[in-house]
Amino acid sequence: MKFEFERLGPLYKGDVELADLTIVCGENNTGKTYITNSLYALLFSWQQLLTWDLSEKNLFELQNEGFININLQKEIVDNWGGILQNTMAKLAENLHDFLATPPERFKGTKLRLTMPINNDWINKAFDGGLNSSQGKLLVSIKKQAQSNNAEIALVVDSGDELPPIHSLARFIREQLLEIVLEETFPDVFIASAERTGAAIFRSELNLSRNKLVNMLTEMENGKNSVVNVLSFLKLMKRAYALSVEHNVEFISNAIANLEQLGMGEAVKKYPELLISFQKIVGGTYKASKEGAIHFIPKGTTLKMGLGEASSSVRSLMVLWFWLNHKAKPGDLLMIDEPELNLHPANQRRLAQFLAALVNAGIKIFLTTHSDYIIRELNTLIMLSSDKPHLSAVREKYGYAENDVLAAERVAVYSTTTALFEMDGKKKKRLGTLEKWDVIQHRGIEIKSFDEAIIEMNHVQDAILYGVA
8 A cells, every 4th residue: 555645734745655564753743643644534434535436327227126236346446546546635625624624734735545456355255235123134235256246136025114315325335345345445443642641531532522412412302492503513523633533432432342342353363462562561451331441550459540550551551452352463553652651661562562463464554753662673673584693682682483573564764854846946845755774684774763862972972071
């Protein structure tokens, strides 16, 4: 997947191609979060954004004949380039809403996505449909294995009531897109940089929603039969970026019900992931049926509220529940600044955990300022080579044989500036992305971090030894 952009916040132009582990570094306020939130909005909302619908001819035929046959290869796959182009234009047009910014912030923004369709959809059969509230099948949607065609039939008797045609069309559209693109778009989860505040202030952050519920309740009870439209729209307007909003919703609502989901597929298959994460956080979390969340430090039975636990406990909480109940191979985990509130030793452990997730089949996209995380990933990349002395290194420093990360699975970018020609005349230095080299025997070329560290060393040498 290659994401290209023009005029995206402070970034004038650039592109990022996602690998199994994709890292974006750079100084503050240089565009890392813009890239992260734009990608998250696309990957979370792709079904709503994709510009493909059933034709009016298909809907007319379904209404009158009760049956249609859709060639998915011809309708979707063969038109994929144009569909993606229109979809990215739609994303750019609505980006201000996804990122909760003024509309003029993205005036002139252009986005492009290169993403081939995974052809495994052809081999899979599908048997689904739409049921009534009583459980009776109303619409049947079937696709045979090794077939390009989806067969859609109305299964109605006299007295059965179908949904309005626009609702029916939307349902069928979503089902057909899911058939073709389920293996192309990964399930995505994000841990935003605001996750620490969301953990402790989740009740306050739901204030707008609570006000909306109160307004609707008053209307239902007849206390206020007239709605102030401006007040209603203000409440409905997104106050935070989609990524932050979803973190709040996950912490506020989903966590209390996650026990019903049981253990996540990744932890079932790779139980060592949970053990590794427990070492980082220093204990376990527990959610009550009422939604209260407690932290239990390792070796104790003490239940600590999030307000009295450390900031690192709050920062890691959302990842703990995702790992335990949601994570599965094939997912994409996005983390904005994973090093938040972590001691350098724990930043190294977190880097090892992230590499283990990659080796378990989970793709990762992260932004970071942490030299410790990058350098530990370097260690794991260099340990993937076949040099004979590495077994002794592993034994001395406590690395297992599978604590490795192949260089070809890692892509690293840094925000920087470059000269761009403007209006065919003058050149101007503007924000862009630079791809760093990742080499098996050396790791990642850490340009921006090394520059800061080298300068600090020069300053300290000058102080200690009088070197100007």
